[in-house]
Amino acid sequence: MTNRAGARGLLDRVVTDWRSWDEAPIEVAAPGSPYAAELAAARARSGCxxxxxxxxGLLRGRRVACVVSEFGFLAGSIGLATAERIVAAVERATAGGLPLLAAPSSGGTRxxxxTAxxxxxxxxxxxxARHRAAGLPxxxxxxxxxxxxxxxSWGSLGxxxxxxxxxxIGFLGPRVYQGLYxxxxxxxxxxAENLxxxxxxxxxVGVDDxxxxxxxxxxxICDPPAFQEPAPAPPVEAPASAWDSIERSRRADRPGVRELLRHGATQVTPLSGTGQGEADPGLLLALARFGSASCVVVGQDRRSQRTGHPLGPAGLRVARRGMGLxxxxxxxxxxxVDxxxxxLSAEAEEGGLAGEIARCLADLLTLAAPTVCLLLGEGTGGAALALLPSDRVLCARHGWLSPLPPEGASVIVHRTPDRAAEMAAAQGVxxxxxxxxGIVDELVDERPDAADEPAEFCTRAAAAVERAVRAVIDHPGNRWHRYSALGPR
Incomplete structure (x- = not known):
């Protein structure tokens, strides 16, 4: 653990035009007491x-507020004067509408x-919490x-x-643990890497990155660019055969959500897990921009799901984190959706898979944010339904949605998987x-198959997402009404 940056060293490497907000700390130690001597020594040793x-300061030209710990001052511990300074800075950032970057390095309470x-x-x-409630990063x-x-506390609220x-990084310091046990x-x-x-x-992330x-x-988060109307998409001819689409959607080289972000998005910031100790490689969470549309992306990674990481309840909890963000x-x-x-496992059942599907549906239907869904390829079962309800739903030309894989539906109805194509047609998938x-609103063309033109398809799909996001921002839909109206007409 060498060459760690102190507070001032970190600020020098991250921001420019630094302006301190600090005032003299309040007095917390009786004059002449051993604690007063410790504080004086800490000031002399750390320079803080x-x-x-x-x-x-300015972070790549953007004004941001910062709260940065100095571990060299009594192990970065938090006392009354420290807390007074932190709270004053957070409240000033909130009042000024500034994003806040916190960089703790601390052993905890002084x-x-x-107890005070x-x-x-x-x-x-x-x-x-008040800063976050104000919608500020x-x-x-x-x-x-x-x-x-x-x-x-403030180290786990980002x-x-x-x-x-x-x-x-941990709750209980290793020295305390060894002393106690x-x-x-x-x-x-x-x-850090394990967390x-x-x-x-x-x-x-290294300090210099x-x-x-x-x-x-x-x-x-803060700067959606000026919207420029993308060219309208030409009409898309729907495929004649659902089974043909199903077979195409299962191609190993079909582009998925990662390719969509690589070819069709900018300013991509991947996020990891729930923030509460769960991760799922089958679910991708990111901040990204499609053209001029800044958004949170929650996407099912079909390649990861098909190579040993099927989507489980943890993945849906990651999705719900994205909804909350x-x-x-x-x-x-x-x-x-892909x-x-x-x-299908005992662990998934005990981990609350069905409940997480239900909570995703409820969260999406009540979410206080515009929503767009892209049905990119396979749409099988409750995992697909969990991310579907949106103000506007796009569908790749060979995308599909089914309560079960058609082979499974065929087994239920015909006692054999061999009539899967017939079941796909009958079920309207x-x-x-x-x-x-009325389950989807618009098709995104494949010419004739996304796997044969991955970059072009992803660019086309990203433009459709941008148009859809702009449309739902300008004309918010009523998800309750939309999904209440589904059914016989």
Whole structure:
């Protein structure tokens, strides 16, 4: 753990035109007391007057507020004066409508001040919650080390959370654990890279890359560019055979959500997991921009699902995190449906798969954000339905939606999978039937197959998404009415 940047070193590498907001810290130690001597020594050693530095600067030209810990000042611990400074900075950022970048590095509560300092974590959390409730971005960069009450309060509330490579991050400090239990804490658990793999942080980012990652995310969240009307899409001829579409949609080389973002989007910031200890490779979450449309993307990654990571309840909880981000940040939500079906296992049942499907449906139907769904390919079962209800639904020419794989439906009805093509036609799963039934609103052309023209198709699909997002922003729909009206006419 060498060459770690202190507070001022980090600010020098991340922002320009720094302006401090700090005032002299309030007095917390009796003159002449041992604690007063500790504070004086900490000031002399660290060059800082408290364990945080606050202020504002320009991050790639954007004005942002910052709260940055100085670990060299009594291990970055939070006392009454520290909390006073943090809360004042968060409230000033909220009042000024500024994005806030927090970069903690702390052992937690300042033991010299006891419970009074410990309770300040709730006060800091309240200030951060008000900032988020105002629709303002709160970005967190966890540095080595971040533990205790800091990690359990303002260090874990980011809309986006990155961590320093190799950083020790955990609730209980390893030295305290060993002192209490007489054995070392298991290695490799409280490490940034492990937390990223477990879906607790979004990315592991070096200090010199932090400005670029944060700026890209803030470009999507804060600065939607001026809208330019894309050329209208030409009419799309629906395929004659649903079974032909099903077979095409299952091609291994068919482009999925990752290709859609690569060829059709800009300013892509991938996010990881639920932020609560779960991740699912079958579900992709990102901030992105389609043309002039900034949005949160929740997409099913069919390639990952077909190579050992079928979509489970954790993936749907990741999707619900994306829905919450869209509502809180005031961004449109784009869902991408492309799934051979949810995982079938005892673990999925015990993990609440059915309940997560229901909660996704309920969240989408009540979400306080414009929503667009792109049915990109396979649309099998409850996993597909969970991301479908939207203000506007687009469908690739060979996309389809079915309660079961047609082979499964054939087994139920005909006791054999061999009549799957017949079942697909009878059930109306193909794009033509979906369009006719009002389940989808527009088809995205494939010429003749997305797998044969991946870049061109993804560019076309991205333009359709941009048009749809703009349409639902300008003319918000009523999802309740839309889905209440589905049925016989």
């Amino acid at each position: 007057d408290e364990a945080v530095i606050t202020g504002e 033991m010299q001040e006891g 300092a410990f309770a300040q974590m709730a006060r800091i959390t309240a200030a951060v 709160y970005l967190v960069y966890l540095r080595h080390p971040t533990t205790g009450g800091v990690f359990a 809309h986006l959370t990155a961590a320093e490579p190799g950083a020790l 007489g054995e070392p804490f298991p290695e490799g658990v409280q490490v 990223a793999a477990k879906g607790l942080v979004d990315a592991v 932090l400005a670029g990652v944060a700026a890209r995310a803030l470009d999507v 869209a509502a809180e940040l005031g961004l449109p939500l784009v869902t991408v 799934t051979p079906g949810a995982v 193909g794009a033509a039937d979906l369009l006719r039934g």
